[in-house]
Amino acid sequence: MDLTHRPRRLRQDRVRELVSETSLEPTDLIAPVFVDATTKERQPIESMPGHERVPIEDSVARVEEVLETGVEAVMLFGIPKSKDAKGTRAWAEDGVVQEATRRITAETDAYVITDVCLCEYTEHGHCGTLEPGIRETETGSREDPSLTVDNDATLDSLRRTAVSHAAAGADMVAPSSMTDGMVGAIRDELDDEGFDDVPIMSYAAKYESAFYGPFRDAADGAPAFGDRRHYQMDPANAREAMREVELDVEQGADVLLVKPALPYLDIVADVRREFEQPVAAYNVSGEYAMLHAAAEKGWLDLEETARESLLSIKRAGADLILTYFAEDIAEQLR
Ligand SMILES: [Zn+2]
Numbered sequence: 182m183d184l185t186h187r188p189r190r191l192r193q194d195r196v197r198e199l200v201s202e203t204s205l206e207p208t209d210l211i212a213p214v215f216v217d218a219t220t221k222e223r224q225p226i227e228s229m230p231g232h233e234r235v236p237i238e239d240s241v242a243r244v245e246e247v248l249e250t251g252v253e254a255v256m257l258f259g260i261p262k263s264k265d266a267k268g269t270r271a272w273a274e275d276g277v278v279q280e281a282t283r284r285i286t287a288e289t290d291a292y293v294i295t296d297v298c299l300c301e302y303t304e305h306g307h308c309g310t311l312e313p314g315i316r317e318t319e320t321g322s323r324e325d326p327s328l329t330v331d332n333d334a335t336l337d338s339l340r341r342t343a344v345s346h347a348a349a350g351a352d353m354v355a356p357s358s359m360t361d362g363m364v365g366a367i368r369d370e371l372d373d374e375g376f377d378d379v380p381i382m383s384y385a386a387k388y389e390s391a392f393y394g395p396f397r398d399a400a401d402g403a404p405a406f407g408d409r410r411h412y413q414m415d416p417a418n419a420r421e422a423m424r425e426v427e428l429d430v431e432q433g434a435d436v437l438l439v440k441p442a443l444p445y446l447d448i449v450a451d452v453r454r455e456f457e458q459p460v461a462a463y464n465v466s467g468e469y470a471m472l473h474a475a476a477e478k479g480w481l482d483l484e485e486t487a488r489e490s491l492l493s494i495k496r497a498g499a500d501l502i503l504t505y506f507a508e509d510i511a512e513q514l515r
Contacts, residue, residue, distance in 0.1 A: 203496045205488070207251030207511035211294065211461075211503045214247070214255045215399050216240050218262040218277035228395035229466055230473050232505060234260060240281040241288045250511040254292040256355065256503055257281055258400050261302050267310050268302030272341035279349040286350035294382060295346040297356040297367070299338055306404040308358035308412060309335030329404075329411050335360050340370040347376040355438070357384040359412045359425075365432035380435035382461060386422040386448055387440045389413035392467030399466065422448045423455055430456060436501070441465040443490060446497040453498025462494045464504035484513060 191200045217224065217234035224234045235243045244255055259277035261270035270276050278295050285293055300308045309330040335358065343354045354371075356363045364383045371379050389410045397403040414421060426437055437456060439449050440463035452460050468490065476483035487506045494502050504510070 203492055205492050205495055205514060207514055208253055209501055210252050210507040210511060211254040211256050211501060212247045212252050212507035213258060213503060213505060214243055215258050216277050216281040217260040219260060226399045228398045228470050229505060237277060237280050241284050244285050244289050244291045247508055248289060248291055250508040251515055252507045252511045254294060256294045256296060258296045259301060260400060264302055264304040266304060268299035268338060271299050271302040272345040274345060279345055282346060282349040282351050292352045294353040294355050295351040297339055297343045297354050298358045301400050309360060310338060329407050332361050336362055336366040339363050340366050343367040344370050344374050347371055347379045353380045353382055355382040357387065359387050364429045364434045368433040382436035382438055383429040383434035384440055385426040385429040385434060385437045387413050388416050388445060390416060390441050392441045392465050395466035395470045419448060419451065423451060426452055426456060430458065436461050438463060441468060442494045443468050449497040449499050459500040460498055461501045461503065462499035464490065464494060464502055466505065469505040
């Protein structure tokens with residue numbers, strides 16, 4: 182047998198690290214943190230084992246826990262003390278994210294990224310202002326089956342929200358609503374208000390995915406009626422993602438995010454290939470919950486599958502990964 186090519190030569194123990202193409206570092210990871218203005222105590226999130234909603238008073242302590250693992254960045258999500266039709270608490274100076282951001286940036290070295298969206302702040306749970314004439318009915322259905330959110334009216338709310346986060350000290354803002362024109366509107370407003378050094382991580386390709394289920398438990402942001410398929414992307418579409426991303430790049434997006442991650446690695450790879458900006462991927466709550474559920478049954482090894490998942494997301498082309506595994510994996514890596 183004369184085999185010239187034996188790839189197994191480079192899989193031996195002392196050389197495999199030398200030829201490894203992809204590495205995972207704690208500094209690649211961003212840990213989502215849920216701050217809840219309606220509670221005085223930490224509340225476990227049932228469908229996301231190990232994660233909690235924390236009161237504003239505990240936000241600094243929560244972020245310090247993250248930093249101890251070697252993860253240096255957090256993404257803040259807020260649960261406001263009250264909701265209304267427009268989601269006005271999203272841009273309140275004393276809002277939940279604003280308060281938490283002020284405390285965290287004053288007392289820690291964490292890099293604070295804030296979620297800019299309205300769905301946690303509107304009583305109907307949609308990512309913006311509803312179009313006139315669309316109302317919830319007794320049966321929970323919509324009177325008008327066409328669009329749910331008034332795109333252009335929502336831009337104003339997003340502008341105000343992003344600037345209020347920057348004013349509170351946010352290092353980066355992350356608009357997640359898939360509102361057309363959101364990146365440009367936010368960039369203009371940030372620049373006008375003197376925050377031209379605050380980057381925007383745009384949820385450039387966000388799919389209408391069934392993998393978000395557990396997050397809606399965590400952030401209390403499930404739509405009261407209908408769904409988000411009129412503003413989030415159709416899981417069937419890949420070329421459309423390139424168009425979405427291109428629009429955000431033209432509007433000044435600094436970091437391009439794909440969400441979810443594992444079922445959309447082709448999109449991560451496409452964005453990596455087609456654009457120069459850093460690519461982020463959101464390893465979402467359902468991707469986290471399913472590994473936990475299988476591990477609980479003894480069917481999968483949690484640490485191994487979690488690490489392999491994150492490695493595959495990096496291999497596909499993501500520079501940074503938002504993940505509920507951030508702390509666990511960072512501790513493993515150390
Ligand atoms: Zn939203």
